[in-house]
Amino acid sequence: MIRGINKQNIFEDEDDRQRFLETLGYYKTLSSYLLYGYCLMGNHIHLIIKGMNESISQVIKRISSSYVYWYNQRHERCGHLFQERFKSEAVETDAYFLIVLQYIHQNPLKAGITKDISKYLWSSYQDYAGNPGITDIDFALDGFSNDRTKAVKLFIDYTNENNTDKCLDYTESVGVFDKVVMDYLNEMGITTISQLQRLSKDQRDDVIRKMKEIEGITIRQLARMTGISKSVIDRV
Structure with missing residues (x-):
């Protein structure tokens, strides 16, 4: 999880979010990491990444530095945008992998940003649900079924199940959206x-x-x- 400095918002509009996704895609090719899931929120970002040729720390440094440089140029600001250290945990079992994937896709729902996960455009849910993008979806979907159509349906059903799981939980009590x-x-x-x-x-x-x-x-x-x-x- 990458969080804005002082918990401030890190995306002004859709162009900022699109740029961050483009940055993810660019360094995915350059650093050869696997991206299993993502969710862009207002002031933090969830990523499920497996480092290959580089450490996770180096990967996040590349991504964040590139995005901050672009963001500061575009919005005529200077200085840090993200907190210095990202927050992370290891995902060591297939079962927990699915829990984490479900959790980050439900973030916008639990935050009250949307009432329908499928309507939120800034997470890897869209890639899994039938609109492939930069996410490496095979590992998760193959865990549901070898039949891709069936796997997608099972994934959608699983993602929309009610649960109380908390993974690197970041919550704030807000009276006004x-x-x-x-x-x-x-x-x-x-x-x-x-x-x-x-x-x-x-x-x-x-x-x-x-x-x-x-x-x-x-x-x-x-x-x-x-x-x-x-x-x-x-x-x-």
């Missing part, structure tokens, strides 16, 4: 977080005050979404 906050920012003429970060101190503080008026929003959520520290927001 991020989209509501972002819509409110858009109404104030702010279309991206980087635009907010470039405002003068007085302008920025005025925006923060107005956002804090939203019932249910927390200082932690504002800090995560804006990249502005909790102490600064608290003082404002």
Whole structure:
């Protein structure tokens, strides 16, 4: 799991997400790693990767450095975007592999981003469900059945089962969905977080005050979404 620094969002829009997937695909060829699954969330990314010619640390460094360089250029910002160290665990059995795969595909559902996993475009679920992309899907699907059509159906059924599994769990209690906050920012003429970060101190503080008026929003959520520290927001 790769997380934004100070838990801030790491994707401004679909172009950012598409660029990250392109980066995954590029280094997949260059570093020869296997990508079994992914899910792009607002401020963190889940990857199931098997290193081949390079260590996982080197692979993640390549991916993150490339994406951050592009992101900073595009959004006219500088500095770190991701926390220094990714969070990881080894997947040592086939059974746990399927649990982890199911867990990351259910992330958008459990976060309240979507009510239907199949409608979420930014995870490897789409690759498994019939639209092959950059994901290495054979290992998982062969575990369900040698018949590919049957395997896909079994995979879809399994992915949509209710469960309480937690793998590298990253949760936050949020009273207001991020989209509501972002819509409110858009109404104030702010279309991206980087635009907010470039405002003068007085302008920025005025925006923060107005956002804090939203019932249910927390200082932690504002800090995560804006990249502005909790102490600064608290003082404002």
